[in-house]
Amino acid sequence: MTNTLHRQGTPDSLAGDYIVFLTPAGGINREGCGEKKRRFLRLALSEGPVNLGADGKNLFTGGEPEQMIAAVTDESSVAATFSDPEAVRRLVGHLKRESLGISVNISGLAEEVDGILRSHGIVRHSIEHSLGVLGRIERLPTRQVLEITTMCGHGLISHNFARKMIDWVKLGKLTPRQAGRYLARPCVCGAFNIDRAADLLTKAVEMA
Amino acid sequence: MQIDEEKCVGCGNCVPVCTMGVISVVDGRSRVNEEECVECNTCYRTLRSEDHNPTLVRAARWVLRQFRLAYDPAPDVCPTGALTPPTLTWPRSLRATFSDPTIKHPSTGTGGRGTEEIKSNDVTGRLKPGEIGFVVELGRPGLGARLRDLQTVAMALAEAGVRFEPKNPVTHLMTDTAVGILREDVLNEKVMSAIIECRAEAERAPGVLATLRRVASEIESVLSAGVAARCGPDGSVPYAEVVRASGFTLSLNAKTNLGLGRPLFEERSEPAQTSAGRA
Numbered sequence: 487m488t489n490t491l492h493r494q495g496t497p498d499s500l501a502g503d504y505i506v507f508l509t510p511a512g513g514i515n516r517e518g519c520g521e522k523k524r525r526f527l528r529l530a531l532s533e534g535p536v537n538l539g540a541d542g543k544n545l546f547t548g549g550e551p552e553q554m555i556a557a558v559t560d561e562s563s564v565a566a567t568f569s570d571p572e573a574v575r576r577l578v579g580h581l582k583r584e585s586l587g588i589s590v591n592i593s594g595l596a597e598e599v600d601g602i603l604r605s606h607g608i609v610r611h612s613i614e615h616s617l618g619v620l621g622r623i624e625r626l627p628t629r630q631v632l633e634i635t636t637m638c639g640h641g642l643i644s645h646n647f648a649r650k651m652i653d654w655v656k657l658g659k660l661t662p663r664q665a666g667r668y669l670a671r672p673c674v675c676g677a678f679n680i681d682r683a684a685d686l687l688t689k690a691v692e693m694a
Numbered sequence: 695m696q697i698d699e700e701k702c703v704g705c706g707n708c709v710p711v712c713t714m715g716v717i718s719v720v721d722g723r724s725r726v727n728e729e730e731c732v733e734c735n736t737c738y739r740t741l742r743s744e745d746h747n748p749t750l751v752r753a754a755r756w757v758l759r760q761f762r763l764a765y766d767p768a769p770d771v772c773p774t775g776a777l778t779p780p781t782l783t784w785p786r787s788l789r790a791t792f793s794d795p796t797i798k799h800p801s802t803g804t805g806g807r808g809t810e811e812i813k814s815n816d817v818t819g820r821l822k823p824g825e826i827g828f829v830v831e832l833g834r835p836g837l838g839a840r841l842r843d844l845q846t847v848a849m850a851l852a853e854a855g856v857r858f859e860p861k862n863p864v865t866h867l868m869t870d871t872a873v874g875i876l877r878e879d880v881l882n883e884k885v886m887s888a889i890i891e892c893r894a895e896a897e898r899a900p901g902v903l904a905t906l907r908r909v910a911s912e913i914e915s916v917l918s919a920g921v922a923a924r925c926g927p928d929g930s931v932p933y934a935e936v937v938r939a940s941g942f943t944l945s946l947n948a949k950t951n952l953g954l955g956r957p958l959f960e961e962r963s964e965p966a967q968t969s970a971g972r973a
Contacts, residue, residue: 489795489806491949492834492918500947509813511955512803514962517838563805581954587892588954589814596948600929603952607931609854610819611953612812614829614922617903617937617943620910621917625837632835640806641836642736646710650769668769672711675795675806682742692774 489594489639490565490677492616494632497595499685504574504594505677506530507539507565508586515587520560522586527555529580530566537567539676546670546680568658569681573604582606593677631692634683638673647672652690662687695731695738697724701776703751705767708737710954713793713886714838724776731839733786733887734793734919735779743775752864769952772930785880788841792863793886801866804880807831807880807889808863812922812951819959820859826899826933827922828856830906833887834913841888842881848874850909854902864888887918895921903940922949 490505508526510516527540533549538545540554541562548554558564568574574592581590592599596613603610616657619626626632627645633640634648651665666683697708697717704722713736717729744767755765766799767773782790791799797804802808810820819825833839844864852858852874858865867876871884874890894902896908899921910917917941923932937944 491829491936492831492945493947497946499740503947505860507813511814511817514814514957515955531818531896561895568835578952579951586954589816590952591813591949592952593947593949595946596950597929597946599948599950603929603950604759608954610925610950612815612922612924612951613935614812614920615931615933616920617906617919618945619835619918619940619944620907621913621915622837623916624829626916628784636835639834641713641834641838642734642740642795644711644713644715644736645711645836646715647769652709652767658732671770672736674739680797 489675492636492639494629494636499633499682500595501598502569503679503682504568504571504592505565506568506574506577508588508590510588512605516560516665519588520562522588523558523562523564524555524585525584526581527558527564527566529584530577533568533573533577534570534571535566536679536681537670537676539563539565539674542674544670544673544676545679546667561653563675564669565676567677569603569679569680571598575605578602578606578608582608632690633686634669637678637683639677640675642672642674643678644670645657652687654689656694695726695733696778696780698776698778698849699723701748703748703755703771703774705765707741707767707769707772711737711740713836730884732793732884733782733790734886735790737917738777738779739962740770741772741777742770744771744773745775746773748774770957773862782927788880788883789885792888799863802861807887809889809891810859810861810921811891812949814955815924815951816953816958817955819963821893821922821924823879823924824896825893825923826890827893828902829920829922830890831887831888831918832913833885834916834918837915838884838886839913840881840886841876841883841885842889843913843915844890845874845876845881846912847909850905851890851892851902854905855898856894856902859891861887862891864890896936897930899936900940903937903942908942
């Protein structure tokens with residue numbers, strides 16, 4: 487899940503973008519963790535995520551959420567994406583109470599996440615920040631495009647696809663939310679936030 | 695990626711979804727620039743096959759053209775199912791394992807980019823107090839990179855005194871982890887991105903960060919850099935000052951390990967020092 491580390495955007499935009507995921511440790515607590523991952527996803531689902539990732543499927547490619555969850559095994563990667571930090575706060579409460587025993591990580595505004603944890607009496611254990619992009623940055627597209635495409639950190643949403651969806655929204659061929667649903671398809675981890683994508687596409691059209 | 699010329703009707707839907715921008719429509723058929731393709735399979739996964747008969751689709755397009763109407767399929771379909779992931783052999787197979795997150799790395803058994811980072815640090819104790827972890831992802835965002843570029847960065851970091859993470863697919867390609875050199879036969883392979891994962895004692899961090907800035911100017915692509923550590927007992931960020939002093943800016947967003955994994959590393963290694971206060 488380095489794929490959630492380098493999301494670009496303004497503080498206002500990132501304030502509505504959180505990914506919660508479970509990661510077992512091989513050889514220590516991975517065996518038999520499938521049921522815990524399924525429980526995590528059901529808890530997450532109860533708090534209204536904008537996307538879920540399970541075993542290479544997301545809410546826009548995986549069919550019914552319960553089908554996705556039922557297919558999860560010890561080996562599956564699982565993640566839930568939220569726009570509302572209060573939903574994340576409630577989910578953290580569930581996870582603390584249930585003590586699943588698998589490592590939980592949250593990607594999002596660091597101070598907001600820290601506040602959520604402290605409201606539950608949790609002191610963060612480890613942390614990881616992005617230092618940005620170095621090298622041939624002149625080869626990169628506009629910030630407008632990168633704010634959309636970096637929501638899939640595996641790079642599966644191409645810069646050209648984002649440009650095409652921006653154009654189609656400008657032309658009135660798609661609404662921002664419809665375009666967001668198309669953009670969400672390639673992101674197999676479910677880390678793509680279509681609420682935020684719709685906001686970014688709306689702003690892109692307003693700026694045109 | 696293979697595109698079946700008999701099936702392809704040249705709708706062009708695969709062109710924008712190609713992560714590397716290396717598909718184009720030539721003479722009414724989509725073509726892949728194989729040298730630049732990273733075998734991520736995104737076009738195959740994203741575009742639902744409608745399995746239409748290619749002859750009928752071409753005929754429908756011809757009729758539409760007579761009425762000056764465009765054939766405009768939804769952006770997430772391949773009308774005729776013309777895309778097929780090829781069977782790859784070494785070393786080209788590396789492109790897929792580093793670019794398609796649904797494929798597990800044979801070297802580590804992990805999917806995605808195969809990193810450890812802080813994701814289970816509460817249980818594994820991989821990053822210990824006083825250590826700083828670095829993740830340096832070549833090719834991200836969205837440009838891709840040759841492994842030759844990766845070697846350039848890895849060798850510079852090795853000289854700066856880092857230790858490479860053993861459970862990482864990039865490290866498995868190294869013939870000498872002391873100097874960061876990769877096996878010769880993989881250097882020209884292009885991947886969506888690949889992550890050098892390493893760590894060093896905190897006092898080495900300024901040198902590592904300066905090296906990173908210098909070596910980034912020597913590569914053909916881009917790199918996304920990250921830094922990680924175990925927090926202080928009060929949740930403080932140990933590297934905040936050294937990062938600022940080195941001229942970098944910490945992102946506002948971050949990845950946070952909550953410490954909810956069990957057994958905690960301390961519980962496994964030194965039961966007497968269980969950190970019951972956490973979480």
